[in-house]
Amino acid sequence: MDNKVWLKSYSDGVRPSIDYPDLSLGGLLDQTVAKAPGNVAMIFAGREITYAQFGxxxxxxxxxxxxxxxxxxxxxxxxxxxxPQWEIAYFALLKLGAIVVQTNPMYMERELAYQMKDAGATGIIVMDALYPRVKAVKGETDLQFVITFSFQGQPVQDEGVYDFNTLIGQAAPNPPQVEINPEEDIAVLQYTGGTTGVSKGVMLTHRNLIVNSYQTIEWSPGLEYGQERVLTILPVFHVYGMTNCVNYAVAVAATQIILPRFEVEEVLETIKRYQPTFFPGAPAMYIAINNHPRAAEYADSLATIKHCISGSAPLPLEVAQQFKKLTKGQVDIAEGYGLSEASPVTHCNPIDRPSRPGSIGLPFPDTECVIMDLETGTKPLPPGEIGELCIRGPQVMKGYWNQPEETAIALRNGWLYTGDIAKMDEDGYFYIVDRKKDMILASGFNIYPRDIEEVLYEHPKVKEAVVAGIPDPKRGDTVKAYIVLHPGQEGTEEEFIAYCRTKLAAYKVPRFVEFRDELPRTAVGKILRRQLIAEEKAKMEASAANSEE
Structure with a gap:
């Protein structure tokens, strides 16, 4: 594809194509340990760990x-x-050529069991507070061992359970040398609903992840090897945090300032104390900072951040403008785009200028993009026309784990079909027009209605159920369930929310439940989810209009 119109919009110093080291991720860590052993690799709970210690x-x-x-x-x-324990385990597994099965710590037993069985996992490394969930499902899986770690407290005492610190204390420092082919060998299974809503393990190779880290480095001229500080507040079990915090930091010998959860007061104090230079975040984080009652007191500290990136959900223009005003005009948030199937980043706005409003930016180096027509999926469209965003590049996945049919749907003729509807302007900037058909984006989390619907259908009172994402000013979308009860049954919103809390990760639990006599359907019986969303938007608009009168 020769017509890469976006290249004319690249920042000075960003090359359209770059050379990537032929390394595994374990080899990348070894390289940094050799080059910068005394550099601080991470700061956690006030404790510093150098790269030599980390290695x-x-x-x-x-x-x-x-x-x-x-x-x-x-x-x-x-x-x-x-x-730190998560990152030590991550690189240790990768050095052995094992495949890291990224497991969301918010998963409840049902979700955890599905993932372990689908991956064929033979072991799990888990924080001690989460161990009861693992214990509850272990018998359903092929798990042969469990390793627990903790921030404090006594080791878990149970059959087949090992303690992280005890194992390290008894080990020698010379692990087996394992030959890894970065191009072919899988590093990570990153679970996602993909483009169809069925949970699948995205196979990301060592090269996929190395490439995406170096593409991010190339996009950030002005950052210096061994001199940067990365605010690691994005969850690292998510591909965005894994690539833009963990792998990126190791590649440039940066210091990670690690926080286990986003609490705005703690984040602001951490920024003031440690002055990170690189902040990969999500819109909900920037909104929380903007709205903090004492945000102005931290303005000088925030203004020292060289680069702020926003991904995982659309960034409202007013949020970026408010953040720039808060930082006294010093910091532009660069909005980007990615998906698990691409390690994840494929696009970002240039970081030397304000983001183009509504745009996800330009394709990364060595990344080709095309808008395909929606009818056939084979006809490239000119600038301004709307179709499906398709991507190819060295960061694109190998495929879905044990799902050749799903792989064939997503990867066609060398292109990754994202399922996102988009357009490109004359300058090569891309815009997402609509998200994947049914996916809900709430506070940066991808939520697939089918996961929640399956739980609701298991409830004995439920005849029919459908879940939709309705607009929410703080979360982007929020989850609402529409339920038809069996004749003679009664239920309350509170009852069903409490039920879902026992079956689902907290961010998937519906915030609202509406009971209906019937659900809107097409002529062939398919539930019209979009009609329900349209009804909610109409209610909100009517309510807003009434409040203005």
């Missing part, structure tokens, strides 16, 4: 895992919040 801990834990029988190709779950 040693990774080697010790890799040897401990090998002694438990972990070998190349094994799938091992990793379940916990942002913390």
């Amino acid at each position: 040693l801990q990774v080697n010790l834990f890799a040897n401990a895992l090998a002694s438990l029988g972990v070998k190349k190709g094994d799938r091992i779950g990793l379940m916990g919040p942002n913390c």
Whole structure:
């Protein structure tokens, strides 16, 4: 594809194509440890860990895992919040050629069991507070061992359970040397609903993830090797946090300032104390900072951040403008775009100028994009016309784990079909017109209605159920369930919300429940989810109009 019109809009110093190191992710860490052993790799709870210390801990834990029988190709779950133990386990597994099964720590038993079974995971490394969920489903899975870690407290005492610190304390620092082919060998299974809403493991190779880190580096001229500080507040079990915080930081010998959760007061104090230079975030984070009652007191600290990136959900223009005003005109938030199937980043606005309103920016180096017609999916469209965004580049996944049919739908003729409806302007900037058909984007989380509907259909009172994302000024979308009860049954909103809390991660639980006698359907019986969303928007507009009178 020769007509890369976006290249004319690139920042000075950003090359359209770059050379990537032929390394595994474990090799990338070894390279940084050798180059910058004394650099601080991470700061967590006030404690500093140098790259030399980090590298040693990774080697010790890799040897401990090998002694438990972990070998190349094994799938091992990793379940916990942002913390040094998570990152040590991540790189140790990768060094052995094992495949990291990214496991959301908010998963409840049902979701956890599905993922472990689908991946064929033989072990899991989990924070101790989450262990009861693992224990509850272990018998349904192929899990042969569990390793627990904690921030404090006593080791978990249970059959088949090992303690993280004890294993490291007993290990030697010379793990087996495993030959890894970065181009072919899978590093991570990143679970996503993909373009169809069925949960699938995205196979990301070592090269996919190395490439995306170096594309991010190329996009950020002005950042210096060994001199940067990354605010790691995005969840690292999510591909966005894994790539833009963990892998990126290791690639440039940066210091990660790690926080296990987003609490706006703590984040502002952390920024003031440690002065990060790179802040990959999500719109909900920037909204919370903007709306903090004492945000102005932190203006000088916020203004020292070199680059703020926003992804995972559309960034409202007013949020970016308010943040720039808060930072006294010093910081523009650069909005980007990505998806798990692309490691994840494919587009970003240039960071040397304000983002173009409503745009996800320009394709990354070595990334080709085309808008295909919606009718056939084979006809490239000219600037300004709306179709499906299709991508190809070295960061695009190998495919979906054990799902060749789904892989064939997403990867066609060398292109990744994103399922997102988009357009491109004359300058090569891309715009998402509509999200994947049914997916709900709430506070940056991808929520697939089918996950919630399946839980609702298991309730004995439920005859029919459908879930939709309705507009929410703070979360972007919020989850609403529409339920038809069996004849003679009664139920309350509170009852069903409480029921869902026992079955689903907190961010998936419906915030609203509406009971109906019937659901709107097409002539062939398909529930009209979009009609329900349109009804909600009409109600909100009417309410807003009435309040203005």
